[in-house]
Amino acid sequence: MVEHMKKTLILMVIFVFTLGFAYPLLGTFLSQEIFNFQANGSITGNGSLLIGQTWSGPSWFHGRPDGSLVTLGNGNVIVSGTNQPGPSSKALRNFVKKQAAILRADGIIPTNDLVTPSGSLVDPDISPQDAYAQVPAISNARHISQSKLLTLISQSIHPREFGFLGNSYIDVLEINTKLASLS
Amino acid sequence: MSLAITLAVLFLLLAVIWRFLGQYLVCVYSGKVCFLGFVERPIYRILGVNKDSEQTWKRYSGALIIFSSVSLILSYAILRLQGQLPFNPQHLGAVPQALSWNTSVSFVTNTNWQNYAGETTMSYFSQMVSLSVQQFLSAAAGVAVAVALIRGFARNNASTIGNFWIDMIRGVFYIFLPISFIAGLIFVWQGSVQTLKGPALITNHLTGITQTIARGPAGFMEAIKEFGTNGGGFFNANGSHPFENPTALTAFLSIILLLSIPVALTYTFGKMVGNIKQGLALLAAVVFIFAIWTGFSLKAEASPNPAVSAAHVVSQNNGNMVGKETRFGSNLTDLYNISSTQTSTGSVAGANDSFTPIGGFWLLTGMMLGEVTPGGAGSGLYTLLLFALIAVFLGGLMVGRTPEYLGKKIQAKEVKLAAFGILVMPITVLILVGIAVSIPSGRAGVSNFGPHGFTEILYAFTSQANNNGSAFAGLNGNSDFYNIAGSIAMLLGRFMIMLPCLALAGVLAAKNISPDGLGTFKTDTPMFAVLVIGVILVVGGLTFFPAVALGPILEGLTHGKLY
Structure with a gap:
């Protein structure tokens, strides 16, 4: 018993030093040296490429309707994944209806991703189909030809990893930044 | 088609891992590899452990219980003292008593149930030293007990089942630490954050919106979270958060990592009892059940969400996307979540709660089988x-x-x-x-x-x-x-x-x-x-x-x- 305790305490000091400090701190040092951009949050001039933002009005590509659930940008740290409606929840049905009405008001035909909240609630991406659905609205609002927007979309598609993993997607911040420089 | 390729690649990679990691585990726990002898020997010397000494099952259990109790106290103390400790850029105060207790129990038992949101509750010190350390130790303890039980079967007329201290030290330094470190670098390369700087305040000049984005040393925690079948994430959204699980590649890597040890241990078992087919028979049972659960849950999540259908505004031809990330889609999210519920990992790439009723059924019942298909590390x-x-x-x-x-x-x-x-x-x-x-x-x-x-x-x-x-x-x-x-x-x-x-x-x-x-x-x-x-x-x-x-x-x- 006493002997176990003594060994435990010594071993715990060793493990705290190696696993609690050396592992994450050496990892941080290497990450900062080799992958500086990613390690600090993939932050560009207008936000992180990996954290979704609220884009309202018909002149921007909209992302997943997460912003209305986590109020992105009220000065507090964003807490991810806080809303997880069940599949038989009236609140979810009403949310989807309301979201579809907002999209229609902007002249967008709703798609599945554009009316449903993501898991993280900071999903930075939309599918190419979601982007195509927004072309007529953006074209009207910005007076850009639809063909230019279609080209923009096809240039912004991130294909499936290795051609088979996950889904192809478009980063909303990335495409909107390109859109802003287009007009 | 891409789903079929994903499953085939997963199967092939796991077959290779089963064979080679399984063999490596045999060598680690029977003392046949010793390239880290320069790390091991001084530790044994300080501890006063002879590298050939062994324990009866009672002494082995006693060591496990004392070690786990001290882990629990340490983990709890750090959470309670968080406000006085460094690496706390958000100046977060002490974690409340009941929550600290639940959280320390959770990480020491390899559960990683989280009644808190990491972003606003845990300092970087707590994440690294209170939680991550236990992610290593609980996984190593699990494998140690599994190996001790295998020794029980393999030995003839023996009074001892191994040495807890040696099993823990070798498990951590030969298996969990090196592989997690490499995986951690891959996570960061793909986009996981790994920084000690506090939250980032950013302004979008196009829209005028400002955001405060939580960051921290998440990438390396992610690696041991999956490889040790722990599942406790840095952020509240766990593996659906882009800073934890940035791409489909990291999602796939996570699935591989969390299945590796449980699958490989069936090889280790067969090898140590002298007949690989004994392990293969168990693996076959596991794979059979896992395949049924995975198949049905993939089908369930490719179907529409009832509440979204009730709104009659969109066709859900890409499956149930409520609580799922665009970059993963319904298939990869489901594969991740079903693998993690059947390995006692519990990390998620999308919200379990938003799965369809039948999809949720497969997640829940997968655990009810007792976490053996293939279950957690050890x-x-x-x-x-x-x-x-x-x-x-x-x-x-x-x-x-x-x-x-x-x-x-x-x-x-x-x-x-x-x-x-x-x-x-x-x-x-x-x-x-x-x-x-x-x-x-x-x-x-x-x-x-x-x-x-x-x-x-x-x-x-x-x-x-x-x-x-x-x-x-x-x-x-x-x-x-x-x-x-x-x-x-x-x-x-x-x-x-x-x-x-x-x-x-x-x-x-x-x-x-x-x-x-x-x-x-x-x-x-x-x-x-x-x-x-x-x-x-x-x-x-x-x-x-x-x-x-x-x-x-x-x-x-x-x-x-x-x-």
Whole structure:
């Protein structure tokens, strides 16, 4: 018993030093040296490429309707994944209806991703189909030809990893930044 | 098509890992590799451990219990003292008592149930030193117990089952630390954050919107979170958060990491008992059940979400996307979540709570089988061996001989220990769920109404008693009732299975290995795999059917009735 305790305490000091400090701190040092951009949050001039933002009005590509659930940008740290409606929840049905009405008001035909909240609630991406659905609205609002927007979309598609993993997607911040420089 | 390729690549990679990691584990735990001798030897010297010394099962258990208790106290103390400790750029104060207790129990038992949001609760110091350290140690302890039990089967007339200190040290330094470090770099390369700088305040000049983005040393925690089948994430959204799981590649890597050790251990088992086919028979049973659960849940999540259908505004041709990330889609999210619920990992790439009723059914019941398909790091194999013993016992009854497993006579004592280890989990779950639905503070945590609310409670205790840690996160578990009841479930589900396993190891090691006779029931055959499958399904099915009928089955049968 006493002997176990003594060994435990010594071993715990060793493990705290190696696993609690050396592992994450050496990892941080290497990450900062080799992958500086990613390690600090993939932050560009207008936000992180990996954290979704609220884009309202018909002149921007909209992302997943997460912003209305986590109020992105009220000065507090964003807490991810806080809303997880069940599949038989009236609140979810009403949310989807309301979201579809907002999209229609902007002249967008709703798609599945554009009316449903993501898991993280900071999903930075939309599918190419979601982007195509927004072309007529953006074209009207910005007076850009639809063909230019279609080209923009096809240039912004991130294909499936290795051609088979996950889904192809478009980063909303990335495409909107390109859109802003287009007009 | 891409799903078929994903599954095929996963299968092939795991086959390679089964063979080579399995062999490596044999070498690590039998002391055959020693390239890190320069790290090991000084530690043994300071500890006063002889590298050839061994322990009886009682001393082994004693060391495990004391080590885990000290881990618990350390982890708790750090959370309570967080405000005074460094690496705390957000100046977060102490974590409240009940929550600190629940959280430390959770990480020490390899559960990683989280009643808090990492972004606003945990300092970087707490994440690194209180939580991440336990992610390593609990995984290493799980594998140590599994290996001790294997030694029990493999040894002839022996009084010892290995040395806890040596198993822990070798497990951490030869397996968990190096592989996690490499995986951590891959996560960061793909986009996980790994920084000690505090949250980033950013302004979008196009829209004028400002955001405060939580950051931290998440990438390397992610690696051990998956590889140690822990599942506790840095951020509240766990593996659906782009800073934890930035790309489909990291999602796939996570799936590989969390399945690696549980799958490889079946090879280690076969090799150490001298017949790889013994491990293969168990693996076949596991793969069969895993494949059924995965197939049906993939199909369920490719179907529409009933609540979204009820709004009649979109066609859900890409499946149920509520609570799922665009970059993963419904298939990869489901593959991730079903793998993680069946390995006692419990990390999620999308919201479990938003799965379709039938999708949720497969997540929940996957855990109810006792986390053996393939289960957690170590815990999966030792629990699976308990089921194998029951299968052998039934087989013995059928042919009318004293059952034997791997040459060891299986008698009343062994069967009692195995039955005890298997029954602890269902008894704990059903009693605690019964209490929770009977008292106001239990019902208060539910956020969805109707049968889904009941499923949230059932899921919570099933997850904790199985040391899984995934959640139907609509349940608000951060109340005194859930924090304390949950900690009881986690402790019983961990140590009341580990201790019978270690006792079994001791009893079995002391027995003779008798050569196979003519009437011996063969345990390295497809027939035995079928028997093991039967035992797992019957035990899980019979104990939980009534409870599951009131939850996901009822919700599925009401065909889109909303609450």
